[in-house]
Amino acid sequence: MTLTAQGVSMAFGGLLALDDVSLTVPERRVVGLIGPNGAGKTTLFNCLTGLYAPTSGLVLLNGRPLPPDPAEAARGGIARTFQNIRLFPELSALDNVLVGRHTRIRQGLLAALLRGPGFRRSEAEAVERARAELAFVGLDPAGRAPAGSLAYGDQRRLEIARALAGDPSVLMLDEPTAGMNATETAAVRELIAAIRERGIAVVVIEHDTKFIFSLCDHVHVLVRGRLLVDGPPEAVRADARVIEAYLGAA
Amino acid sequence: MTSTDTGSTTGVRGPVTRARRSARSVLSVRSVRRVPGAVLVLAGALSPWASVVLPGGAYPDLATLHLFDAPHLVTGFRLHLVLLGLAALLPRAARPAGAGVLIIAFVHTAFLAALGAVSFGGPVALAGGALLVWQGRREPAPRWPLPGRAVVWPALAAAFAGLLWLVSATLTAGGQSRATNPHGGAEFLAFLGFAVALLGILSAYGVLAWLSALAERHRTFSVAVLLGCAMLLPLTGAGTGYWMTVASTIGVYAATAIGLNIVVGLAGLLDLGYVAFLGIGAFTAANLAHTVPFPVAALAGAVAAGLLGVVVGAPTLRVRGDYLAIVTLAFGEIFFRAAQNDLGGLTGGANSIPGIPPITLFGQAFDRPVGALPAGFLYYALTVLMVAGAMAVLANLKxxxxxxxxxxxxxxxxxxxxxGVHTGRAKILAFLVGATLAGLAGAVFAHKLGTVGYESFDFSESVTLLAAVILGGMGTVPGAVVGASLLFVLPEKLREFSDYRLMLFGLALILIMRLRPKGLVSS
Structure with a gap:
């Protein structure tokens, strides 16, 4: 499955947040998205997850237009985390992951009321899968603690587990290492590599360029709503325009 | 590091240390501090309370104590004070017992003062209670391991029997009405204080948490025993036609509150016009009562309310939070005004719909006694089943x-x-399920009362239902039942305070929200 943006522009009133941006997220690749503050990274993210309908241009998932509805995008295989952690704090960690599995659980209302064998099997399968995702990101598989009571780094991991539970083909991570120390950042890097091994494409927004360059297969640099450069990390890192955008003209 | 140290220490001389520690906690300086409070409470309980003989006889049971010739005659609230005073000697029980003493003593002292009498025991007991609350220790409750099979059944059966006693005693506390007991309201409030203290003591020792974990593990068994206990209520002191009617009225509101708990507690949709669904169910059943048997009328009421739930839910999908509350408030008002003006001749307007026959199944009218059981038992049993069904719906869907x-x-x-949640669909579903439960409750409501009028469904009823859900505990299964029982029993009990009823109501809300912000039954 590939996710592509073709000439995507997004205008909020008179402000052109994205201007003719095209990019491709191939299968089993980690794609980085960097750029200074206000470059339009999160806007692009929201277009790719169905939250915004682009003013012009197309977002295609496997050649079909992505419906401008986050719920449908999730059903189609796009999962995401949030820049500021947005878990369901009162729900247990396990329930958070089970909500992430929502689109893949088949249960009717009547079945839930009657709790027949079919319902119990589907519930047991969902719980088992949710436990596996908790273990995958390195959290306690029992997941009884309320999500809001977890340590900061664990909350970030839980968000990733919740996103993975929906069997995504593309996982979108919005600043997954924000506020983390070097050890925690390294752990996230390993986690993302393991996610790629599972055959899931990953899109990462980050401010931490070192993190992006050491992790991604392909890096896009967004500046003032336009795609400035894209290519393999080594090429992007050496590009004079990128250095200028970040550090100013020499 | 420290944890392994302590581990090895307790491993070697664990039992000794524990025994020594518990001996110390009973006899230490700290425990001695509880004694003056307890003594004051006992002294207060055994002192005379009223300075004058009140109309309606001695206050409440005995104006003069026969302490020396008949100590067992310490009854009623005095007995409660004595029990709490003794319980306060246990280290963890001092605080909850003290709080209970404060409530009991305050209620009776204030009531006597309102009657123009001076209470002697009251201030003494109040001082003792305050001392206990002040000196009592506040510690996290201990956690007990779950027992083996042999203990489970007797433990749960005993717990539910205790619950049955508490329900029956609370329901009948203070007697039926002002005519039979002029001090009924005060006695009821004081009994609530005693009940709060008992539950507080059990919770301070971790017994409540242990029991609920046990009940959670043996769910089917617990539900069966609980239902059985509920059916035994007619055999307790509450087994008269009057109390059966009160209990089944509470049941109707409890089922409605559970429906609202799905909408508000689970889906988070603030609905301020919810009582309209109860009304739809009631009016539907009332109009069909003479033409179809009750099960059909009940089904029709539930379906009509459910459909209306969808109709209300659909246009409100675009609004959230405060705005949703305003839209639902408007819907409730539209229903109320329509019913008041007898829209379509369906509600009887100001005349209401009279003469709804009682439910009759297999030739048995529900308002007649069955065998030795009191009249109204069948309505009570029906509402118990309805509440149990509504609780099952809430628990299973949750x-x-x-x-x-x-x-x-x-x-x-x-x-x-x-x-990936289709939020619109999910919200409409919440409105549908919640409204259906209310509609079903409405059908029972109509048959039980025999008359349905629009004034039963005004805004204040919606607010009371919402308060029941919030007080009981949003989204919890027993929460709405506890909240509804409390809120619909209080007005019944506090008739003599009718001038102050709303004030007391508000005071109770503030106290509960201050002390238990997540509701009486928090998850």
Whole structure:
């Protein structure tokens, strides 16, 4: 499955947040998205997850237009985390992951009321899968603690587990290492590599360029709503325009 | 590091240390501090209370104590004070017991003062209670291991029998009405204080948590025993036609509150016009009462209310939070005014719909006694089953894909969407399920009362239902039942305070929200 943006522009009133941006997220690749503050990274993210309908241009998932509805995008295989952690704090960690599995659980209302064998099997399968995702990101598989009571780094991991539970083909991570120390950042890097091994494409927004360059297969640099450069990390890192955008003209 | 140290220490001389520690906690300086409070409470309980003989006889049971010739005659609230005073000697019980003493003593002292009498025992007991609350220790409750099979059944049966006693005693505390007992309201409030203290002591020793974990593990058995206990209520002191009617009225509101708990507690949709669904069910059943048997009328009421729930839910999908509350408030008002003006000749307007026959199944009218059981027992049994069914709906849906979607929407709607939840559909479903339960309750309500009029469904009823859900504990299964029981029993009990009823009501709300912000039954 590939996710592509073709000439995507997004205008909020008179402000052109994205201007003719095209990019491709191939299968089993980690794609980085960097750029200074206000470059339009999160806007692009929201277009790719169905939250915004682009003013012009197309977002295609496997050649079909992505419906401008986050719920449908999730059903189609796009999962995401949030820049500021947005878990369901009162729900247990396990329930958070089970909500992430929502689109893949088949249960009717009547079945839930009657709790027949079919319902119990589907519930047991969902719980088992949710436990596996908790273990995958390195959290306690029992997941009884309320999500809001977890340590900061664990909350970030839980968000990733919740996103993975929906069997995504593309996982979108919005600043997954924000506020983390070097050890925690390294752990996230390993986690993302393991996610790629599972055959899931990953899109990462980050401010931490070192993190992006050491992790991604392909890096896009967004500046003032336009795609400035894209290519393999080594090429992007050496590009004079990128250095200028970040550090100013020499 | 420290944990392994302590581990090895307790491993070697654990039992000794524990025994020594518990001996110390009973006899230490700290425990001696509890004694003056306890003594004051006992002294207060055994002192005379009223300075004058009150109309209606001695206050409440005995104006003069026969302490020396008949000590067992310490009854009523004095007995409660004595029991709490003794319980306060236990280290963890001092605080809850003290709080209970404060409530009991305050209620009776204030009531006597209002009657123009001076209470002697009251201030003494108040001082003792305050001392206990002040000196009592506040510690996290101990956690007990779950027992083996042999203990489970007797433990749960005993717990539910205790619950049955508490329900029956609370229901009948203070007697039926002002005519039979002029001090009924005060006695009822004081009994609530005693009940709060008992539950507080049990909770301070971790017994409540242990029992609920046990009940959770043996769910089917617990439900069966609980239902059985509920059916035994007619055999207790509450087994008269009057109390059966009160209990079944509470049951109707409890079932309605459970429906509202799905809408508000699970899906987080603030509905201020919810009583309209109870009304739809009631008016539907009332109009069909003479033409079809009760099960059909009940079904029709539930379906009509459910459909209306969808009709109300659909246009409100675009609004959230405060705005949703305003729209539902308007809907409730539209229903109320329509019913008042007898829209379509369906509600009887100001004349209401009289002469609804009682439910009759297999030739047995529900308002007649069956065998030795009091009249109204059948309505009581029916509402018990209805409440149990509504609780099952809430519990089963809560632990399913749908319920988790509701909880997710109520926590963060945008994120729920990003996780693939079709929030619009899920919200309409919540309105549908909640309204259906209310409609069913409405059908029973109509038959039970025999008359349905629009004034039963005004805004204040919606507010009371909402308060029941919030007080009881949003989204919890027993919460709405506890809340509804309390809120619909209080006005019944506090008739003599009718001038101050709303004030007391508000005071209770503030106290509960201050002390238990997540509701009486928090998850």
């Amino acid at each position: 632990h399913s894909r749908t319920g988790r979607a509701w909880l997710a929407i109520s926590a963060d709607e945008d994120v729920a969407r990003a996780m």
